[in-house]
Amino acid sequence: ETINHLLLLCVFSRQVWFSVLQGLGLQELAPQPDKNSLDDWWDKVNNRVESPVRKGLNSVIILVAWSLWNHRNRCVFYGWQLNLIGVLSSIREELHLWGITRARGVT
Numbered sequence: 830e831t832i833n834h835l836l837l838l839c840v841f842s843r844q845v846w847f848s849v850l851q852g853l854g855l856q857e858l859a860p861q862p863d864k865n866s867l868d869d870w871w872d873k874v875n876n877r878v879e880s881p882v883r884k885g886l887n888s889v890i891i892l893v894a895w896s897l898w899n900h901r902n903r904c905v906f907y908g909w910q911l912n913l914i915g916v917l918s919s920i921r922e923e924l925h926l927w928g929i930t931r932a933r934g935v936t
Contacts, residue, residue: 835901836894837867841911848917849893855886867894889924896920 836842837860847859858874865873871890878886900916903909 833866836897837865837870838862841913842897844913845893845897845916845920848913849889849920852921853886853889888927892920892923892927896923 834842837846843860843862847856850856850859855878858877860870874886874890875883896916896919900909900912900919904911
């Protein structure tokens with residue numbers, strides 16, 4: 830299991846990426862099973878979006894990668910089952926909290 834497989838190439842991860850990016854209207858940026866590395870895909874994504882979108886998208890990429898990593902660890906160490914809806918709900922909740930924090934001017 831490599832970091833590229835875990836965060837980008839496995840079917841579960843690709844489902845998470847597609848769902849999150851689809852919710853942002855950016856589903857065409859979802860990783861494809863073409864053996865790219867996370868770094869290569871991230872660079873490609875950054876080159877395809879306009880500057881005003883880039884900062885927010887980079888935050889989303891970090892959040893999704895972190896969420897996938899945490900979910901994987903819970904599966905390995907605590908015996909959890911893969912749970913697409915659970916991961917997506919967690920990501921949505923975190924994005925919501927980030928939005929509230931930003932709206933209040935908290936940094």
